[in-house]
Amino acid sequence: MGGRNRLLNFRHTRSSTLEITSPGAGSLLEQLARGWDFAPVEEEQSGVSLDKVPRGVGTTWAADGLLTQKQTQQALDTALRQLRQKSNQTFNDFGLWVLWVGVGMLDWCEEGAHESSSAPLVLVPVQLVRDRTGRIRLQEAEEQDALHNPALAVKLAQLGVDWTAVADTDCRDAAAVLARARAAAAGQTGWVVRDSVVLAMFAAHKEAMYQDLKENEAAILASPLIRAIGLGPDAGLPDDVIGFEPPAIERIDEVQVPERTPLVLDADASQRQCIAAAMENRSFVMSGPPGTGKSQTITNMIAALMHSGRSVLFVSEKAAALDVVRNRLTDVGLGDFVLALHSSDTSKKAVAQELDRALTTEVRASGAAQHELDEARRLREELSAYAAAMNEVRQPLGRTLHDVIGRLALLGRREVPQLTLTSGAAAVTDTLSAAALHEVLTAARSVARSWRPVAEGDSFAWWGLRDPEATGAGSATTALADAADALQSLRAAAERRPLAADTPLPRTARDVRRIADDLRAGLPVRTSGPTNAPFEDHSPVIAQLAEGYGLGKPRDIVSMLALFELVDLEKAENRPPVHWFDVATMRQAQAAAEQLREALGQEAAARGAAQDVFGPQVLNYEALADLVRRFAEDHHGLTADPVAHSVTRRG
Incomplete structure (x- = not known):
């Protein structure tokens, strides 16, 4: 009953309402069953017009067509198309008729209101039908009934206005409706009844729901279901009223x-x-x-x-x-x-x-005979018993028949060879338990792990490997862990690039062996002692060297390599200036590095976004700088730019 209800506060819109300016309400309703065409709009030409036609009409009167307030044919066609599509869609989706001709208009206002509202007096159901020539005609909807504005009747009853005489008048008698509406509104200040005719969509069903709720308010409030929905746990209903298992x-x-x-x-x-x-x-x-x-x-x-x-x-x-x-x-x-x-x-x-x-239709009931029902019950019980037997957990195996058959089908799909069981083995299967089956599966997995070494023999990569624990030399897993640690140290050293700047990094194991041979060739040749003697411990010398530079003793190979790179700086021709290592300078360098990382990230994001629109040739475009400026300063919307299209991916 508020201002958003079009039945109480009608306002014209650009493309979903039409004001029918000619013919009048009486003539329109008399010929509505036969249907009406919309007269073509005669648009005004530029210059001085000598016609005395009102600006709101925009065309001369035509006896065989409806005239509207639209001043261009395009505007009229757009409005008719929108009304037809939206009304048909609403009817197909919700079964609600929303396209009506509003006959008569009451301009009313509540006491103290500064603006008045307009409400149609009578609603006549219509439909817009497209004929064979493609023109849209206005016809009466035969399966719907004309009615007085239900929302207006409810609103006037709230305001204390007696609208009974109008509501009892035949909806098709436009002159009588207008006369009695003027009589009812005569005692209200500022109320006016106009003989306007509009074509628009109205939701006339909501007032029927409102009236139904109002008339049955007591029964609705007494419903336990409504109370449970509205109040939830605060409804105070017993648990068995709504809740159940x-x-x-x-x-x-x-x-x-x-x-x-x-x-x-x-x-x-x-x-x-x-x-x-x-x-x-x-x-x-x-x-x-x-x-x-x-x-x-x-x-x-x-x-x-x-x-x-x-x-x-x-x-x-x-x-x-x-x-x-x-x-x-x-x-x-x-x-x-x-x-x-x-x-x-x-x-x-x-x-x-x-x-x-x-x-008047005689309906004959037919049903199954008793013996047919008994047969159906017997078959159902057999099927239910079969399903129960298939899903029963059976001992001592602890599995269902359904699981066992599924497992056998899976093994058959994998083409597992069939094994012939002896009489003794068959007797074991009858008493096979879940624990025994688990042991069999564990043994089978162990055999599966050993099957490849047995099948490949001497060609197996790890053939002949023995467990070192048996000889006290340590576990094989320990040796693998040591090898993994050594590999990690090697990778860390490689990341520090201990090689000369002109020496390429090793890519294969052969490259590593070659570099190792070159390094070994540069070491002093041992003339005495066993060949497998350990290297001399240089950790005291390395610790003394680190102390000379104000550093702690290296704990790993990475920190040791960093110390060696620092020593190499003394022999470099182009050494970094001393002030580079000041605290303030270091902070500036870190800030510059952070800005560089952000700039690189922004550049990567921009490059990724640009790849969706531009091709690589845009970087070689001569007027690229001017194009960027125009997009940043001149263009602020979607426009056609032939220059820009010439460098796009589609250009």
Whole structure:
């Protein structure tokens, strides 16, 4: 009842409303059943016009067409197309008729209001139909009924204005409606009744819902379900009123015997849970993704409740959902029990015809004979017993028959060779336990790990390897750990690049061996002592060298290499100046390095974004600097630039 309701506060929009300026309301309604064309708009030419036509009309009067406030043919065509598309889409999706001709307009205002509002007096349902020539015609919607503005009646009742005389007038008698509306508004200050005619979309169904809620307020507030939805835990309802435990899936056949449940479509155990809850008058929410059988379950619910003598009201926001369930009920022979209350079936004529058909149609009930029900029960019990036997955990193996058969099928798919069991082995399988099977699987995995060395023999890479622990030389895993540590140290040394600047880094193991041989050739030749004697310990000399530079003793090879690089700086021709190592200078260098990293990151991001639009040739474009300037200073929107297109990826 607020200002956003178009039935109470009508305002013209650019492309979704039309003011029909000619003919008048009476003539329009008289010929509406035959249909009206829209007269073409005669647009005004530039210069001085001698016609005495009002600016709001924009065209001369035509007896065979409707004139509107639109002054160009394009504006009229756009408005008609928008109204036709939106009204048809709303009707197809929600089953609501929203396209109406508003006859008469009441300019009203509440006491103390500074602005007045406009409300149509009568709503006449119409439709926009495209003929064979492509022109759009205005026709009356035959399956809908004209009505007085329901929102206006409610609002005027709240304001204390007697609108009864207007509401009792025939909607088709435009002159009488306007006269009685003027009489009712005569005692109100600033109220005016105009004989305007508008074509627009109005949501006339909301007031019917409002009136229904108002008339049944006491019953609605007393409903336990409404109280639970509105108040939640504060409703103070017993736990068994709303909350309940659905029957377990494995016990659904006991709770709801399939042969005695009037299902018209197939249903699995979870769907039958919902049907059983509905039969017990439980309130619940059934949810599931598309394609999981919700509409099928609703159809079964309606059929089961009909079988028990109940009446069912199925409500949905979308008309498509209603049509799906209705078609399913019709397909199973229950269409005679369905009364559609949406879309074109809501007119008085359609409802009366449907009620007459239902009351005069003789419906013969048919069902299965008792012996057929007994046979179905026997077959169901056999199938249930088979499923239970397949999923029963059997001892001593501790597995189900379903698991064992699945495991054998998997082994057969992998083409595992069949083993012939002896009589003794067959006797063992009869008493095979879960623990014994675990031992067999463990032994099989051990054999599988040893199978390759046995099969390859001397060609196996690790053939002949013995466990060093047996001789006290240490474990093989320990040797591998030492080798991994040495490899890590080697990688750390390589990252420090201990080689000369003109020496390429080793890429293969052969390169490493070659460099090692070169280094070994430069070492002094030992003339005495065993060849496997350890190297001389130089750690005291290295520690003394580090102390001379004000450093601590190197703890690893990385810090040792850093010390050696520092020593090499003394012999370098181009040594860094002393002030580079000041605290302030170091901070500046770190800040510059950080700025450089940010700039590189921004450059990489910009390059990635530019690759989606420009090709590599843009870097060689002569006017690139000027192009960048124009994009930054001159162009602030999407415009066509032939120069820019010449360097894009598509150019």
